[in-house]
Amino acid sequence: MERPLWQPDPERAEATQIMRLARERGFDGPDAVRRLWEWSVTDRAAFWADLWDRFEVRASRRAHTVLENGDAMPGARWFLGAELNFAENLLRRDGEEPAILFHGEDGRSAELxxxxxxxxxxxxxxxxxxxxxxxxxxxxxxxxxxxxxxxxxxxxxxxxxxxxxxxxxxxxxxxxxxxxxxxxxxxxxxxxxxxxxxxxxxxxxxxxxxxxxxxxxxxxxxxxxxxxxxxxxxxxxxxxxxxLVNDPPPLAFTPVPFDHPLYILYSSGTTGKPKAIVHGVGGTLLQHMKEHRLHTDIRPGQKLFYFTTCGWMMWNWLVSALASEATIVLYDGSPFHPSPAVLWDMAERERLEYFGTGAKYIDAIKKAGLKPRETHDLSALRAVLSTGSPLLPESFDYVYADIKRDLHLASISGGTDIVSCFVLGNPAGPVWRGEIQMRGLGMAVEVFDEEGRPVRGRKGELVCTKPFPSMPVG
Structure with a gap:
């Protein structure tokens, strides 16, 4: 009988933020997270309103309506009447603890x-x-x-x-x-x-x-x-x-509507000129906080690293972790210079809890014969996140054999068009070889065949059948 590659011990699973939410909603037993997902896509307004309060979103005005025209794609509107500021929610913490740690391939580093x-x-x-x-x-x-x-x-x-x-x-x-x-x-x-x-x-x-x-x-x-x-x-x-202004006044935040434009990202440009995709303030914030806190179990003061450039949506995803009071870790340069172990050197030095990268990087260091488990102290590391392309089953094996055995490996998948994930990790559940753990909370994700019918256990098109807050606003 096949066994999972990793299973959190019961104490760790119960302590995760996703399991605590499931228990609070009255879901007991081993399928609590699955039942939480079902509730999240059935009563979407209640789910997203719960997250707004749970995450203590800072806003100058609360919404009078959480979801309007909720079956329209596009056309659904979220948190009508709410006014907030994205930067205010990312800068909710103060003090001398690190917010940003930076490392460059040339050895330079900085802390803010x-x-x-x-x-x-x-x-x-x-x-x-x-x-x-x-x-x-x-x-x-x-x-x-x-x-x-x-x-x-x-x-x-x-x-x-x-x-x-x-x-x-x-x-x-x-x-x-x-x-x-x-x-x-x-x-x-x-x-x-x-x-x-x-x-x-x-x-x-x-x-x-x-x-x-x-x-x-x-x-x-x-x-x-x-x-x-x-x-x-x-x-x-x-x-x-x-x-820069030398002696600036205290930072003020301009409140804007929930769906006010925040980011403009772009399609790849493979079928003509890149298409601009506009994402809103509130949807981006709520979706990223959900993914960081519930699906990754990030806590205040923990360190999140993602190997990315500013041309990839994972940069936007990484920076949003400030809203969960995490320390974000930036790296600029080649992940293989001056040695193929440079990112693991940084992981050891900074005692990273969360290490994110592309699936191709994991495959590359596997082929290069790196064994960070033997060469580096990764005792602080709690999770490895992978995206960009499917993580091969052999790469799952490699992570547990040669990076760390007691580790949450989360293969995640989404896209620029939603600046977030459709499917991703469950820190309270098992990791199976070659599989993504779960559909995102609040994301009514299915796989359709060529006739537009839901299928299980075979290839098809990944679709999301109901609206969610981080759909493009333009």
Whole structure:
């Protein structure tokens, strides 16, 4: 008889946030989480309203109606009347504990406390406001995965502005195909970055991008590669640090409706020009908090790392963990330089609880013969998350044989179009070889055959049959 690769002990399972919610709703026995899911897709308004209160969403005005026109896809409307601010919910914590930890492939590192992060966001937001940036304006970023990128997003969203980012390995035409559609008023960029041991100067690309965006008022350039980099050739360029307000007023948050635009992401562009996908403030916040707290069991003060760039939706997903008062860990550079173990060196040094990556990375380190379980102290590690492509059954075996035996392995799958997951982990349940554990709470996910009928145990199309809050708003 086949056995699961991992099963949490009863005490750990009962202590998870997802199981506690199931018990509170009156679901007992071993199928409590399945019954919780059934309730979450049957009484969707009650489920999402419960999460709003459970997660203590900060809002200047509560909703008068949780769900209107609830059977329409598209057309359903969530939390009508609610007004909130995304950045306010991510900056709910203060103090000297770390909010952001950063590591680069060249060995540089940085730490930002919650109070330091709030101060830097206030300094940038005040400067943006003085520049006339406000509700609905688009702020674009051509940035690596560094703290300044997070600061930029939080400052923009604190003002009710809309954030969109590409990573600096993108070519000029690829960036303009994206940013050209949204008419940004401000561009954040770097002078260059490092990858695989090489210094890559992107000032010429930044200049060409700035020239190709006629509505741009300013280009803020963070001198990430060279602190003395000449920025004269970049139209409207201002050094990032010079733009900040030195003694900013206390950070204020502009309240916006639940479905106010927060992020603009893009389709891959494989069938023509990339299509802009707009995601709303409230849906993104609630969905990510659900996935972090209930499906991953992240707690305040724990450290979440995801290997990502700013051009992938997992960057947006990672940053939202601040709303659960977690410490987010950023890495910029190659995951194989200066050695294939560089990310595990970081995991050991920072005592990571949650390590996220793409399925192809796990396959690559398996083929490279890495055995972190033998070479690194991963005693703090509670979960490995994998996405981007299906995690092979052999990779499941590898994780438990060569990374850690007592570990929650969560293969998760979603997409840019929902900036979240359709199917993902259950920290209270078993992990079976080659299988994703469960459908997301509140996500009425099925597999349909070619005739549009639900099927079990064979291939089909993954569909979601009922509305949920993180559907695109534009």
């Amino acid at each position: 406390s919650w109070s330091a992060l709030r101060h830097k966001v206030a300094a940038l937001a005040a400067a943006m406001k003085a520049e006339g940036i406000g509700v609905g304006d688009r702020v674009a970023a051509f940035m690596p995965n560094i703290p300044e990128t997070v600061i930029g997003m939080l400052a923009a969203s604190s003002l009710g502005a809309v954030w969109s980012s590409c990573s600096p390995e993108f070519g000029v035409s690829a960036v303009l195909d994206r940013f050209g559609q949204i008419e940004p008023v401000l561009l954040l960029a770097v002078d260059g970055y490092r990858y695989n041991g090489k210094a890559i100067d992107v000032r010429e690309k930044v200049a060409a991008i700035a020239e190709g965006l006629p509505g741009l008022r300013r280009t803020l350039v963070h001198r990430f590669l060279d602190p003395f980099a000449d920025l004269a050739a970049i139209p409207g360029a201002v050094p990032f640090e010079d733009f």
